[in-house]
Amino acid sequence: MTLKSVQNHSRADWHAAADRLQGRLQTGHFIDGETTDALDGGRFETVNPATGQVLAEVAAGNGRDIDRAVEAAERAFRSGCWSRMAPRQRMKVLYRFADLVEKNGEELAILDSLDMGKPISDMISVDIPLVAETIRFMAECIDKVEGAVTNTRADHLGLVLREPLGVVGAITPWNYPQLMASWKFAPALAAGNTLVLKPAEQSPLSAVRLAQLFMEAGGPAGVFNVVNGLGEEAGKALALHMNVRKVSFTGSTAVGKLMLQYAGQSNMKHVGLECGGKSPQIFLADLPDMGAAVTAAYGGIYENMGEVCNAGSRLFVERAIYDEFLERFEAEGRNAYRPGDPLDPDTSMGPLVTKADQERVLAMVKAGCDEGARLVFGGDAPQALEPGAYVNPTLLADVRNDMSVARQEIFGPVASVIPFDTVDEALTMANDTDYGLAASVWSRDIDRALRLVRGIEAGMVYVNGYDLGDFTQPFGGWKQSGNTRDKCLDSYKSYTQTKACWVQLSE
Numbered sequence: 103m104t105l106k107s108v109q110n111h112s113r114a115d116w117h118a119a120a121d122r123l124q125g126r127l128q129t130g131h132f133i134d135g136e137t138t139d140a141l142d143g144g145r146f147e148t149v150n151p152a153t154g155q156v157l158a159e160v161a162a163g164n165g166r167d168i169d170r171a172v173e174a175a176e177r178a179f180r181s182g183c184w185s186r187m188a189p190r191q192r193m194k195v196l197y198r199f200a201d202l203v204e205k206n207g208e209e210l211a212i213l214d215s216l217d218m219g220k221p222i223s224d225m226i227s228v229d230i231p232l233v234a235e236t237i238r239f240m241a242e243c244i245d246k247v248e249g250a251v252t253n254t255r256a257d258h259l260g261l262v263l264r265e266p267l268g269v270v271g272a273i274t275p276w277n278y279p280q281l282m283a284s285w286k287f288a289p290a291l292a293a294g295n296t297l298v299l300k301p302a303e304q305s306p307l308s309a310v311r312l313a314q315l316f317m318e319a320g321g322p323a324g325v326f327n328v329v330n331g332l333g334e335e336a337g338k339a340l341a342l343h344m345n346v347r348k349v350s351f352t353g354s355t356a357v358g359k360l361m362l363q364y365a366g367q368s369n370m371k372h373v374g375l376e377c378g379g380k381s382p383q384i385f386l387a388d389l390p391d392m393g394a395a396v397t398a399a400y401g402g403i404y405e406n407m408g409e410v411c412n413a414g415s416r417l418f419v420e421r422a423i424y425d426e427f428l429e430r431f432e433a434e435g436r437n438a439y440r441p442g443d444p445l446d447p448d449t450s451m452g453p454l455v456t457k458a459d460q461e462r463v464l465a466m467v468k469a470g471c472d473e474g475a476r477l478v479f480g481g482d483a484p485q486a487l488e489p490g491a492y493v494n495p496t497l498l499a500d501v502r503n504d505m506s507v508a509r510q511e512i513f514g515p516v517a518s519v520i521p522f523d524t525v526d527e528a529l530t531m532a533n534d535t536d537y538g539l540a541a542s543v544w545s546r547d548i549d550r551a552l553r554l555v556r557g558i559e560a561g562m563v564y565v566n567g568y569d570l571g572d573f574t575q576p577f578g579g580w581k582q583s584g585n586t587r588d589k590c591l592d593s594y595k596s597y598t599q600t601k602a603c604w605v606q607l608s609e
């Protein structure tokens with residue numbers, strides 16, 4: 103069913119649709135246009151974190167499966183069936199692909215919701231529409247991004263050609279399974295590359311469906327391949343592969359660093375990294391609207407269960423408004439997100455992705471309290487939702503920037519509020535982190551706000567808002583948050599390489 107027609111689905115409708123899907127789940131790889139099992143027959147379980155029940159056993163790929171997929175992608179690339187397809191024809195395929203994503207919105211939404219616990223309302227209002235938009239934006243780039251004729255000497259003609267890289271390996275996380283994948287496959291495919299996607303093992307069920315829809319849209323076999331499997335097996339083999347020209351990775355900083363090593367150990371492939379964050383929001387006493395600020399504070403950390411790379415996890419609040427800010431956060435934020443069944447359209451907070459993540463996040467909150475943070479609310483699991491991997495929205499006050507909760511990425515619904523006295527102090531603390539993904543500044547004084555924007559070490563800075571953005575601006579981080587940019591023209595270009603062509607003109 104289409105995205106439009108499911109807007110008024112009830113909880114019962116979603117459960118009925120999920121039941122209908124059960125028997126039809128795609129659990130293999132997708133190589134050269136065919137679904138296939140792992141060559142060595144390996145399988146791993148994927149679990150519904152809302153219930154703890156096994157959803158399916160999925161093909162566990164290893165180096166042999168990666169070899170097969172890369173060979174298929176390499177063959178397809180060299181054949182020119184995609185890379186040399188006329189630009190407007192390639193655009194047409196991708197537009198049809200985007201239409202098919204929307205047309206199959208019900209199924210695609212359910213797959214990720216079951217697999218990683220995301221509220222179905224988020225899937226149909228955020229993830230799936232944005233996957234389609236990403237594909238359309240990148241398709242639009244195809245005949246807009248140009249090479250150049252350079253101003254070289256008169257007896258030469260200098261051309262800069264922009265060409266695809268070849269086989270791209272994409273390794274993706276589970277927090278927005280299809281959206282994060284689309285930030286890679288859409289620019290890679292639009293630019294004429296072929297692809298092997300290795301989705302996260304916590305959320306493997308949707309990737310093969312996307313590759314199938316690409317083919318249904320007219321994409322040639324072998325262009326969009328998927329190998330499921332564990333990171334240390336399939337992911338590592340893909341990143342080490344000698345015929346992969348770029349590895350495009352979104353995930354943790356620790357694994358991002360491994361990608362750089364794998365590239366060095368193999369063929370010096372390009373490495374695009376989108377990694378973790380510990381993003382600050384700085385609330386100055388002269389902020390324009392306390393209501394909007396508080397809403398952005400809890401929304402910025404409770405949305406998607408806090409499993410968001412650019413979550414605003416460190417909230418720096420000027421001491422003059424500290425008490426009022428905390429009171430309003432407690433009054434308005436405590437019940438703003440409702441943990442519950444992800445397939446209930448009224449649920450705004452699902453479980454964390456695994457039971458292990460639930461335990462890890464609760465332990466981090468406890469460690470924060472042991473180090474002196476004050477628990478205002480949360481820090482526990484909703485008993486009624488056992489055995490789901492839920493964590494209640496949590497607020498920690500009186501946090502210091504050197505505490506573990508302010509230094510490590512928690513990746514859960516845990517807000518840490520840190521008081522400050524001067525703007526310089528806030529800026530120093532905001533930058534005192536290994537990460538540099540996003541930040542915000544809240545102030546009525548545009549001069550002070552822009553001085554902070556200049557001083558903040560992050561790839562994205564919002565003023566008097568949070569998590570704003572569309573495809574006109576680059577998405578990505580500084581420092582150990584990454585080295586590339588998604589969602590923009592730069593992203594498309596990063597899946598191309600230039601070739602300088604010199605023509606000697608006759609006298």
Ligand code: NAD
Pocket residue numbers: 273274275276277282300301302303331332333334335336337338339341352353354355357358360376377378379410411412511513539578579583584
């Ligand atoms: P992760 O690093 O554990 O896994 C990401 C992917 O890497 C998965 O597909 C996994 O199978 C694979 N992998 C793991 N070990 C590997 C290895 N040794 N070799 C090759 N591949 C390997 O991250 P995660 O837990 O899936 O995702 C959460 C992280 O992603 C957070 O740190 C979050 O901040 C980050 N993230 C960043 C962005 C961004 O745009 N900057 C967006 C979303 C998520």
